[in-house]
Amino acid sequence: MVFVDSYPKTSKLVRSEFLVAFVALGIGALFGVVQALHRTGVFRGFVSSADYYTILTGHGVLLALVFTTFFIAGLFTWAVANSLERELPQRIAWSAFWIMLTGTVLAAVSIIGGLVGAPSILGHDLKADVLFTFYAPMKAHPAFYIGAALIIVGSWVAGLAYFKSLWEWRSENPDERIPLQTFMVLTTMLMWYVSTIGVAVEVVAFLIPWSLGLIQNVDPLLTRTLFWYFGHPVVYFWLMPAYLVWYTILPKLAGGRLFSDPLARVVFVAFLLLSTPVGFHHQYTDPGIPSGYKFIAMTNTMFLLLPSLLTAFTVVASVEHGARQRGAKGYLSWLRNLPWGKPAFAGCMLAGLMFAAGGFSGMINAGMNINYLIHNTIWVPGHFHLTVGTAFALTAMAISYWLVPQITGKKLRQRSIATLQPYVWFVGMAVMSNAMHRAGLAGIPRRTAEPTYDEFAFEGVAGTVGEMRIQIAIGGFLLFVGAAMFLIVMADTLLARRGGTLSVNSNIPEPLSGADHSPRILDNYKLWTAIALLLIVIAYGPPLASMVADGLFAPGSPPIPV
Amino acid sequence: MALSRRQFVGAAAGTAALAATGTATAQEEPDYGGWFDDVSNYDGTVDKRGQDTVTITVGAQGNNGAFAFDPAAVMVSPGTEVVWEWTGEGGGHNVVSDGDGPLDSGSAVSEAGTTYSHTFESEGMFKYVCIPHKALGMKGAVVVRPGSGSSGDGGSGGQQQQGPPENPDYGGWFDNVSNYDGTTVDRTDADSVEISVGAQGNNGAFAFDPPAVRVTPGTEVTWTWTGEGGGHNVVSDGDGPLDSGGAVSESGTTYSHTFEEMGVYKYACVPHESLGMKGAVVVGGPLGGSGGGSGGGSEQEGSGIELSGPQWLLSGSVLLAFFSPLLFAVAMRRRQNGRPPQMGEGGELQRATGPEPVEEAKETEPAVELGHDEYDPKGTAALVAFYFVLIGLLWVFMYFVEFLGRVSIIG
Ligand code: HEM
Ligand SMILES: [Cu+2]
Numbered sequence: 001m002v003f004v005d006s007y008p009k010t011s012k013l014v015r016s017e018f019l020v021a022f023v024a025l026g027i028g029a030l031f032g033v034v035q036a037l038h039r040t041g042v043f044r045g046f047v048s049s050a051d052y053y054t055i056l057t058g059h060g061v062l063l064a065l066v067f068t069t070f071f072i073a074g075l076f077t078w079a080v081a082n083s084l085e086r087e088l089p090q091r092i093a094w095s096a097f098w099i100m101l102t103g104t105v106l107a108a109v110s111i112i113g114g115l116v117g118a119p120s121i122l123g124h125d126l127k128a129d130v131l132f133t134f135y136a137p138m139k140a141h142p143a144f145y146i147g148a149a150l151i152i153v154g155s156w157v158a159g160l161a162y163f164k165s166l167w168e169w170r171s172e173n174p175d176e177r178i179p180l181q182t183f184m185v186l187t188t189m190l191m192w193y194v195s196t197i198g199v200a201v202e203v204v205a206f207l208i209p210w211s212l213g214l215i216q217n218v219d220p221l222l223t224r225t226l227f228w229y230f231g232h233p234v235v236y237f238w239l240m241p242a243y244l245v246w247y248t249i250l251p252k253l254a255g256g257r258l259f260s261d262p263l264a265r266v267v268f269v270a271f272l273l274l275s276t277p278v279g280f281h282h283q284y285t286d287p288g289i290p291s292g293y294k295f296i297a298m299t300n301t302m303f304l305l306l307p308s309l310l311t312a313f314t315v316v317a318s319v320e321h322g323a324r325q326r327g328a329k330g331y332l333s334w335l336r337n338l339p340w341g342k343p344a345f346a347g348c349m350l351a352g353l354m355f356a357a358g359g360f361s362g363m364i365n366a367g368m369n370i371n372y373l374i375h376n377t378i379w380v381p382g383h384f385h386l387t388v389g390t391a392f393a394l395t396a397m398a399i400s401y402w403l404v405p406q407i408t409g410k411k412l413r414q415r416s417i418a419t420l421q422p423y424v425w426f427v428g429m430a431v432m433s434n435a436m437h438r439a440g441l442a443g444i445p446r447r448t449a450e451p452t453y454d455e456f457a458f459e460g461v462a463g464t465v466g467e468m469r470i471q472i473a474i475g476g477f478l479l480f481v482g483a484a485m486f487l488i489v490m491a492d493t494l495l496a497r498r499g500g501t502l503s504v505n506s507n508i509p510e511p512l513s514g515a516d517h518s519p520r521i522l523d524n525y526k527l528w529t530a531i532a533l534l535l536i537v538i539a540y541g542p543p544l545a546s547m548v549a550d551g552l553f554a555p556g557s558p559p560i561p562v
Numbered sequence: 563m564a565l566s567r568r569q570f571v572g573a574a575a576g577t578a579a580l581a582a583t584g585t586a587t588a589q590e591e592p593d594y595g596g597w598f599d600d601v602s603n604y605d606g607t608v609d610k611r612g613q614d615t616v617t618i619t620v621g622a623q624g625n626n627g628a629f630a631f632d633p634a635a636v637m638v639s640p641g642t643e644v645v646w647e648w649t650g651e652g653g654g655h656n657v658v659s660d661g662d663g664p665l666d667s668g669s670a671v672s673e674a675g676t677t678y679s680h681t682f683e684s685e686g687m688f689k690y691v692c693i694p695h696k697a698l699g700m701k702g703a704v705v706v707r708p709g710s711g712s713s714g715d716g717g718s719g720g721q722q723q724q725g726p727p728e729n730p731d732y733g734g735w736f737d738n739v740s741n742y743d744g745t746t747v748d749r750t751d752a753d754s755v756e757i758s759v760g761a762q763g764n765n766g767a768f769a770f771d772p773p774a775v776r777v778t779p780g781t782e783v784t785w786t787w788t789g790e791g792g793g794h795n796v797v798s799d800g801d802g803p804l805d806s807g808g809a810v811s812e813s814g815t816t817y818s819h820t821f822e823e824m825g826v827y828k829y830a831c832v833p834h835e836s837l838g839m840k841g842a843v844v845v846g847g848p849l850g851g852s853g854g855g856s857g858g859g860s861e862q863e864g865s866g867i868e869l870s871g872p873q874w875l876l877s878g879s880v881l882l883a884f885f886s887p888l889l890f891a892v893a894m895r896r897r898q899n900g901r902p903p904q905m906g907e908g909g910e911l912q913r914a915t916g917p918e919p920v921e922e923a924k925e926t927e928p929a930v931e932l933g934h935d936e937y938d939p940k941g942t943a944a945l946v947a948f949y950f951v952l953i954g955l956l957w958v959f960m961y962f963v964e965f966l967g968r969v970s971i972i973g
Binding site: 002004005019020023026027028034043045046047070108112157180186252255256259309312313316317320321326327331332334335356359363366406409410491494495498499500501502503504505506507512514 | 635641674705871872873875876877879880884886889892894917918920923924925926928929930931932934937939940941942945946949952953956957
């Protein structure tokens with residue numbers, strides 16, 4: 001039976017969550033191409049340079065926070081219902097959706113306010129040109145911070161619905177192992193609970209009172225530290241859903257079976273343990289943090305490479321298994337025996353390939369010394385467009401081609417556009433990201449409307465600056481086309497009539513080595529959460545204590561309006 | 563959008579200074595005798611003295627619609643030509659003196675781009691109205707009074723609210739300055755600005771660099787001596803705030819001054835003034851739009867939104883995307899309603915509202931079934947090994963990339 005008929009209520013929830021995600025993707029991609037054309041000087045007619053930050057904030061928030069969170073909520077909702085074989089608790093799950101949606105609208109409206117002259121609403125200028133990292137002392141309208149807080153609270157409530165499903169399932173199946181997909185969802189959510197504490201404290205205790213005028217000063221270092229306490233784990237919150245897809249669905253799309261279920265569990269537990277005590281690697285250049293703690297963060301970060309390398313091995317091995325089951329022989333020629341014409345498969349594979357490239361620039365970012373070479377240059381956006389911008393985003397789009405028919409009961413439409421779409425995105429991103437990396441090495445800054453300076457000329461190590469600009473513009477444009485193609489396919493599919501025989505099949509075969517071979521301790525959430533918290537206390541306790549010791553709001557800084 | 567944001571940041575950073583200068587014209591605010599009591603967009607008199615032509619918008623936002631003159635009250639020098647320009651909004655407007663005065667644009671017109679002008683030769687106060695909308699508060703006044711405008715030395719006089727214009731009129735000050743190329747360097751983004759004294763120029767080390775610089779109120783400007791070209795000093799032209807004392811030649815000497823008030827500040831090095839060693843600091847401006855120089859000027863700002871073609875396109879697409887879920891819902895509804903009854907497989911008529919049957923594609927059976935023990939991922943091992951080698955090489959390369967094709971840090 002098709003998912004939509006087995007779980008009609010949960011299907012409706014997943015559809016709603018995806019719809020919000022897709023709208024955010026559309027607006028975000030539009031802002032993305034505006035930026036790419038603006039900062040390269042190709043076309044500056046859409047916005048004035050003074051409004052560049054408004055667009056950049058919209059892009060970062062809508063894509064990195066809204067698109068991701070809503071898509072993940074939809075994917076997790078599907079994964080839990082699918083693997084536990086039950087409808088999700090509707091009341092909790094729907095309140096989560098509405099809380100997140102309210103937050104999104106508040107945040108989006110305050111950002112857009114900056115484009116229409118920042119009208120005064122409730123005594124504060126309606127604008128939020130503070131970028132998706134919302135660092136103090138840049139200040140936004142209170143509605144922006146309240147919206148951000150609601151998005152996070154909503155995601156917590158959504159997590160509750162997944163846990164409640166598990167408890168119900170457990171009471172009926174006391175002795176079984178937690179199904180892999182649910183295990184992955186819950187491990188991710190535990191990491192999310194632990195790590196969002198930082199940003200929740202930042203927003204609720206400091207930024208909201210500050211933007212309302214209840215407190216005059218905030219300590220920028222303390223709030224930045226709280227942000228990055230959350231800011232690194234959030235990248236795993238984006239990535240782990242992609243891993244869920246790569247581990248549990250991609251092998252099937254390749255025609256094979258997952259190589260090892262226990263290995264997958266180990267990887268997710270490693271993320272739960274290590275994702276958070278690494279945030280200082282985003283603050284290598286911040287004064288006021290002892291370099292010893294930066295060093296601990298660097299070491300942890302290098303350990304964190306391990307689960308991703310294990311993932312690379314397991315996922316590729318599972319895909320190879322698929323090719324062999326299709327009859328492939330030879331050392332590497334099996335790569336040709338894969339369904340490259342199926343958009344779901346091709347998209348996931350290309351996303352994984354880009355992620356491997358992102359792994360390289362990530363290693364550079366993580367090195368305490370070499371980081372100085374590229375810090376705050378456009379290298380950094382070059383890096384994370386490979387990770388969240390492709391490894392996550394392209395996987396999300398690709399798996400939609402497989403999932404949306406199941407949650408709607410409608411055949412995928414516009415098959416030829418869909419087939420081409422992952423390749424367009426891949427080429428666009430290869431062009432844009434490569435040029436961004438090289439431009440960053442030449443010292444060109446990120447977050448800049450017109451990166452040109454009097455009496456100073458950037459010099460590329462490989463290629464000329466003019467050529468890099470053109471590539472960023474062309475790549476950005478191709479990406480926009482790629483996003484538009486995806487949205488056309490989705491719109492046409494969602495509007496189509498249900499019925500008939502779908503092109504997808506939902507059966508997920510058993511892993512080659514199943515969960516029975518793995519130690520039961522892997523499923524012991526209490527233990528892992530306790531260890532995760534302990535590691536965080538070691539990494540963050542002393543530096544946070546010293547920041548608070550000189551006064552909660554000191555050294556304070558008054559707001560900078562932007 | 564009317565207000566450059568960088569400018570705005572700078573302006574707000576010097577809020578205290580602005581609060582003081584924003585009302586600096588208060589001591590000379592003319593008495594209009596209640597004329598502006600019911601005019602919503604009246605916000606003090608805008609001093610535009612020193613300009614040859616001054617433009618007033620007809621049909622600007624205000625008085626609950628497009629029923630305002632902008633600026634409502636303006637002060638100009640004798641001999642100034644004042645041009646009224648129609649926005650095309652708010653219906654037909656005209657410009658007619660209150661009582662018997664010189665102004666009369668004729669009957670009301672609504673066409674955008676219409677202009678009417680009058681040159682004011684004699685001093686005095688000239689009140690005028692738009693006859694059709696007088697009752698709504700569409701009233702204005704031109705005050706003609708001598709005095710200096712934007713070119714006023716040392717920040718005295720006019721342009722207090724807006725600061726000097728984009729291309730300040732230096733009145734020939736830079737005519738013999740060789741290193742002045744006609745541009746005023748914009749440093750309104752900086753809290754402190756440095757000017758070097760004894761830079762190359764004027765046939766020797768007799769220049770200030772940059773010679774002309776624009777800063778926001780509250781900015782500290784520091785002059786730093788290069789030690790070249792003999793003894794220099796920094797002294798205001800006429801009576802101004804700058805005076806570094808006698809000429810010194812020591813390299814590294816500094817002199818600084820924080821500029822609080824808007825205006826154009828000219829200065830020179832007294833010993834080398836005749837060689838062309840002259841400079842100017844422009845404080846404040848150019849603030850485009852409706853004179854929103856006050857600290858929280860966003861309300862006024864809102865009225866000045868003008869979008870170009872591409873900007874319309876952008877805002878339109880964003881709005882459309884924002885409401886697309888609604889459009890979507892409507893489209894879905896319509897499709898549902900328009901659905902015809904269908905024949906089921908067995909030939910019986912299904913209820914039009916019942917869900918149509920769907921089924922999944924058949925599971926594709928593997929050509930060869932490979933179990934756990936028969937499978938050896940040797941291709942994967944090769945790929946992963948290749949990746950390790952590649953990433954290692956790139957990493958080594960990165961460490962040396964700094965040294966390729968450029969001067970090394972240690973050399
Ligand atoms: C249509 C495709 C896209 C294009 C053309 C695009 C383009 C850009 C460009 C040029 C920048 C750099 C701006 C600057 O630093 O001055 C940027 C920043 C950014 N992009 Fe994208 N991007 C796209 C898709 C995405 C996606 C899918 C994501 C995440 C899911 C994403 C997340 C971000 C983030 C978080 C930033 C940083 C914002 C900041 O610095 O505050 N982008 N994008
Ligand atoms: Cu990180």
